Amino acid sequence: MADNKSGRDKQAQDAERRQQEREVATELERGDEIEPPVDAAELADFEASLEALTFPVTGTEVVAAIGDHRIESAEGSYKIEELVPESDEETFDSPAAVRVQVQRPTVAAAMKRVVEASKTLPNTEFSWSQRKAYETTFQELEAIDADDDDEGIRAISDWIVERIRDKERLPSSRAVRREAAKFCRANGYQVRNDEWLGI
Template sequence: MADDKRGRDKQAQDAERRQQEREVATELERGDEREPPFVAEELADFEAELEELTFPATGTELVTAIGDREIESVEGSYSIEELVPETDEETFDSPAAVGVQVQRPTVAAAMKRVVEASTTLRNTDFSWSQRRAYEKTFQELKAIDADDDDEGIQAISDWIVERIGDNERLPTSRAVRREAAKFCRANGYQVRNDEWLGI
């Protein structure tokens, strides 16, 4: 491969794709889900429907094809259009990637809002690593206030969307973590310095 800008860009994209695949595989193997699991039969039926689609598929294609499809979790029912960003910028390489997305409905819904808001920005690359950092922040908020109504996730996703609208750029993952830590401390949740939110 030539050592020019195009070659370096391709190498970076390939590395990012391989990282995404590794993280999807890791998520599928994890048994310590922080959100209520979906009913096994529901998830199996859903995955069977996904097999009929052509991958890679964009969020827009998925929402168009199966957006009104609802899946049951222990907490309630969610439609795919509530969990998958309706944008051509979001691409899912496999049914497994979609499965990972929908298994954490609260985090998925928050990320959907953020991803869709980010599409209004010009010349902004919402990298995989930054998305993962946002998701990890939402997951930590879910773990901290698991008994509440996910107020922390809602507050931080609102904050990110407001920053995108006001500043016309994505807040850094560090700024998101800092805001999440402020929310936690203001609401009586302890955040240690050695934790993800401990900034």
């Protein structure tokens, strides 16, 4: 591969795609941790409904094809259109990638809001690593306040969307973690320095 800008861009995109594939595999292995209140049989039925799609697909294509399909979880019923960002920039390489997106509904709904809000920003790329950091923050909030109707997830997703609207840029993943830690401490949750939110 030539050592020029397009060659370096291709290498970076290939590295990001490989990282995404590793993340999907890891999430599938850890599928029974923290939230997944979505039953495995429910997810299997959902994956069967994805067979009509030709992968890779965009979030827009997933929503157009099966947006009204419902997934039942321990916390309620969700339509796919509530969990998958309706965006051409959001791509899924396989049914397993879509499954990872929807198996944690509260995190998926928060990420959908953030991704769709980020589409309003001109010349802004929402990188996979930044997206993964946001998602990890939401997962940590889910684990911390699992009994509090996901108040932390809502509060932080609201904060991110407000920053996008007010500052016209994505807040750094460190700023999101810091805000989540502030929320936790203000609401009586302990956050140790060696934890993800321990900034």
